Amino acid sequence: MANKNYYETLGIKKDASQDDIKNAYRKMARKYHPDMVKESEKAEAEKKFKEINEAYQVLSDLEKRKMYDQFGTADFNGGAGFSGGHQGQWGPFSYQYSSSGGNPFGFEDGGFDPFDIFESFFGFRGYGSKPKKGKNLYYEMDIEFKDMIFGVEREIDIESGKVKIKIPPGMRDGMEVKFAGKGMEGPKGMPNGDLYITVRVRSMPGFVVMGDDILLNKEISMVGAALGGVVEVPVVDLKSKNGLSKANLKIPAGTQYGSRFLLRGKGMPKLHGRGQGNVVVQVLVRTPEKLTKRQKDLLEKF
Numbered sequence: 377m378a379n380k381n382y383y384e385t386l387g388i389k390k391d392a393s394q395d396d397i398k399n400a401y402r403k404m405a406r407k408y409h410p411d412m413v414k415e416s417e418k419a420e421a422e423k424k425f426k427e428i429n430e431a432y433q434v435l436s437d438l439e440k441r442k443m444y445d446q447f448g449t450a451d452f453n454g455g456a457g458f459s460g461g462h463q464g465q466w467g468p469f470s471y472q473y474s475s476s477g478g479n480p481f482g483f484e485d486g487g488f489d490p491f492d493i494f495e496s497f498f499g500f501r502g503y504g505s506k507p508k509k510g511k512n513l514y515y516e517m518d519i520e521f522k523d524m525i526f527g528v529e530r531e532i533d534i535e536s537g538k539v540k541i542k543i544p545p546g547m548r549d550g551m552e553v554k555f556a557g558k559g560m561e562g563p564k565g566m567p568n569g570d571l572y573i574t575v576r577v578r579s580m581p582g583f584v585v586m587g588d589d590i591l592l593n594k595e596i597s598m599v600g601a602a603l604g605g606v607v608e609v610p611v612v613d614l615k616s617k618n619g620l621s622k623a624n625l626k627i628p629a630g631t632q633y634g635s636r637f638l639l640r641g642k643g644m645p646k647l648h649g650r651g652q653g654n655v656v657v658q659v660l661v662r663t664p665e666k667l668t669k670r671q672k673d674l675l676e677k678f
Contacts, residue, residue: 380427380430380431382430382431382434382435382444383431383435385427385428385430385431386400386401386404386428386431386432386435387400387404388400390445392435394436394438397432397435397436398436401428401429401432401436404428405425405428405429405432408421408424408425408428409421409425410422410425437550439584440586443584443586443591508562508563508566509562509563509566509567509568509569510559510560510561510562510563510566510567510568510569511559511560511569512559512560512569512570512571512572513534513535513536513558513559513560513569513570513571513572514572514574515532515534515571515572515573515574516573516574516575516576517530517532517543517573517574517575517576518576518577518578519543519547519575519576519577519578520577520578521577521578521580521618521619521620522617522618522619523543523577524545524546524547524548524549524575524577524619524644525545525546525612525614525619525644525645526545526614526619527542527543527544527545527546527547528542528543529541529542529543530543534571535560536558536559536560536561536568536569536571539555539558539571541553541555541558541571541573543573543575544647545645545647546644546645546646546647547575547577547647548575548577548585548587548644549575549576549577549579549585550574550575550576551574551575552572552573552574552575553572553573553575554570554571554572555570555571555572555573556570557569557570558570558571559571580610580620582610583610585644587644587653588643588644588645588646588652588653588654589643589644589653589654589655589656590610590611590612590642590643590644590653590654590655590656591656591658592609592610592655592656592657592658593657593658593659593660594607594609594625594657594658594659594660595659595660595661595662596627596631596659596660596661596662597661597662597664598661598662598663598664600627601627601630601631601632601633601659601661602629602630603629604626604627604628604629604630604631605626605627606624606625606626606627607624607625607627608622608623608624608625609622609623609625609639609655609657610622610623610655611623611639611642611643611655612642612643612644612645612652612655614645614652623639623642623655625637625639625657627659631659631661632659632661633659633660633661634658634659634660635658635659636656636657636658636659637656637657637659638654638655638656638657639654639655639657640654641653641654642654642655643655
């Protein structure tokens with residue numbers, strides 16, 4: 377898959393502020409919304425509309441934007457220093473779309489519902505008429521990291537009453553789950569509204585979840601980089617109670633600062649039980665700040 381330039385997609389510069397990103401999105405989302413174009417242009421407009429929303433979902437999130445800028449691509453297989461397939465599925469507003477391909481941000485032809493972003497900005501999904509029904513309800517729910525891996529069932533007290541809900545395994549921070557008919561009661565003869573739960577996962581220190589992959593930095597010593605060795609890194613373990621364990625990563629001799637390594641099948645569980653993503657480890661070489669005279673002499677001789 378060709379690398380995508382999200383800044384070009386939104387027509388902004390790389391140093392654009394968050395307000396610039398939001399304003400660019402508003403302008404382009406209105407322009408390319410499928411309900412705003414001719415019937416003959418709807419297919420192309422919908423494709424463009426999804427691309428715009430894909431770019432916005434990455435660039436509007438400071439952490440994801442930082443990782444995107446750092447790796448320089450939304451495709452780790454496109455020259456990131458290692459090879460191997462990746463299947464991603466991710467989206468901060470909807471999990472019911474699936475995707476495939478080599479994109480660690482999880483975007484392809486699906487992975488999210490772009491009309492959900494449009495609705496969050498403008499209050500409605502399109503310009504056409506909508507059938508009358510009960511009021512939709514929108515809530516956020518905080519879950520633990522292990523709940524994201526194994527799923528969780530809860531009973532919640534909302535405006536429409538007490539409701540039992542099930543968050544499926546493999547959810548990501550910011551994803552939205554729809555519970556049909558669990559919103560407010562509709563007018564006479566009309567269906568109930570729906571309940572939308574946006575999942576908020578308490579972050580785990582030390583790594584970033586991007587789609588099905590875990591991206592983390594591992595600091596090693598200058599000597600370790602030169603001579604090589606084995607280091608431990610956190611990975612997802614479906615047999616562990618908290619969903620985490622440690623795995624050994626072999627560091628070859630002569631490793632350079634910023635080198636990246638791949639641990640296959642040790643990342644986040646994929647939705648619908650299709651295996652796990654990968655762990656991407658970027659090595660940061662630590663240079664000692666204080667040296668003894670003997671150490672300095674040895675380095676100079678070297």
